[in-house]
Amino acid sequence: MVKPLEQYQIYDRKDVHDVFDPLSNFTPGTGTWGLQGIVKVPNREKDYVFFVTFGQKQADHSFEEEITGDGILTWQSQPKQTLANSQIIDFINHDYLTENIYLFLRTSRLNPVTKKAQPFTYLGKLAYVTHDIERQQPVHFKWQILDWDANAALGSLDNLSLASTFIEKIEEEERSSVSNQLSFSEPPEPVERRGSNTRRFQGRHVDFAENTSKNKALGLQGEELVLVWERQFLIDAGRPDLAERVSHTSVIEGDGAGYDIFSFSLSGEPKYIEVKTTTGGERTPFMMTINELAFSQKEPDNYVLYRLYNFNKQTNSAKCYILNGDISMQRELVATQFKVY
Template sequence: MVRPLRKYSDYSRDEVHNIFSPHTTFIPQAGTWGLHGIVKIPNREKDYVFFVTYGQSQSGHTFDEGITEEGILTWQSQPRHKFTHSTIQDFINHNHLTNNIYLFLRTAKGRDYTYLGQLAYLSHDSEREEPVHFKWQILDWELPEGRAQEIGLVLNQTLPQQDSASIQESLPQLTKTDPPAPRTSTQGVTTRDFHGRKVDYSEVDSKRKDLGRAGELLVLEYERKHLIEAGLKDLANKIIHTSEVIGDGAGYDIESFTIEGEKKYIEVKTTTGGINTPFLMSINEVTFSQQNSDNYYLYRIYDFKKQYGTGSFFVIPGNIGEDFVLEPTQFKVRR
């Protein structure tokens, strides 16, 4: 009887093997499934299982691995791996929308592994190989209260982001910044940035209506203050929280105004992750931005801390497709 895969449940290596490769033979303490830390899933291109044991050593290298409170995993490859290795290239170019990496972790030998979820690539240290050092985001990270203690997992605190040079304007709740420069490829980061930079991959947060609404309320307040300070209280009183009034089908969240009195159709996207965190948009929202590009504005809130009601944001006007890479994540299929 094969046990189904359930997040935060415990599994032996044998049980993990039976889930992903049931038609092969499992040999304890030997072979791919019985021994290796990185296991390629048969017949599934670029899909892997990671078995992680804290405190392990191999070929004179002691693995230094850990997880932050936000679910960011610091992880190293095998000591023999260089950047050119085919497996490392799979990891560097990993796209969690099309391929899967499953994380099973135990904090000490003798324990079963706990399934913590699937991974999304964040970054790698471009200055160190043999092994290569990676950061991954554990997707849908919501470790139940008390579970970390049960499995002996100590969560690290994430270092705060320091980027004050880009700050243009501050309000009590939102800090406006410059948009990030477009990224043309996955190139890794330096060792200094790898250790010190705050990263996250919380695109799943955009699915949570409470988070999205909290971001919209911040932008509403920002827009009202902006117009009132410009002596346009009459326009401030005409701002409409569209997504609350008519729902999500309009293609934008807020109807506001420029200083010149022109309409602004504002779409708010909020995540707890950093400035380069991907986010989700519906085809309706993308189409609206294309059809109303002269009056359309994306307000992108990132590093959002819901408990404090604070975050940073930047604004991108016009057609979304001209400033961002749009990746299809699902298809409607019909004949």
């Protein structure tokens, strides 16, 4: 019986083999699936499985490894791999929308009862963030763990002893979060896939993975937070008459209007607000329907997109930046689905 792949669940190497390569033989402790850290998925050109063991050494080499509270994984390739290696080139050019890298992680600490190696925890798929262009053998990467939920991960990682910065970052974010509040910032610059020098690589914590973007409950929380903020903004600005007329369009009409909230500028002009919410960072890609995009092009003078990121479900708070007007003129659009006739 094949154990289905589920984020934050426990798997041994045979479990993973049975998911991705069930027609081949599995031998514990040897062969591709029984031993290797990087395994190419058969018949899938650029899909890989990463078996990562924190605290492991190879010869005299100790790996640099970390997971931050944002789900950024610091990872190193095999010690002999260079920037010219074909696998490394695949990783640098990895497109998480069309290719898959699956992360299974554990520590080198033995099970206290059996005295055997711990099983792996499946943490999710990965998306390329950056790599160090100055170091190789091994090559240093940063990856974003997709659909990352820090609190869910903490609850499922009983068999792991992750880098202390992971736990510290989560606690710091929870302490600094103010309930029911939006914190505004400027929109980020587009991501460049050029790699980083060593100094920038070590300080890089770019989060650009699509993170719970399809979670309707999270999306509704974000919309309600913006709804409250819009009404209070109009009241504080002396327009309670307009505040009373602000409406939650996506709830009243359902999806399809092309925007989520109907509000007003201080002069009384209509404001059509779309809200996109993720728990990931400011560079997390977000999904738009063709209807939403078309509406931003039809009403560029009155269209506003509130981009909520680092959403904290416990405190109902988020950071936010705003995009005004035609979204296609400001951001790169990538087709991820097609309607087939």
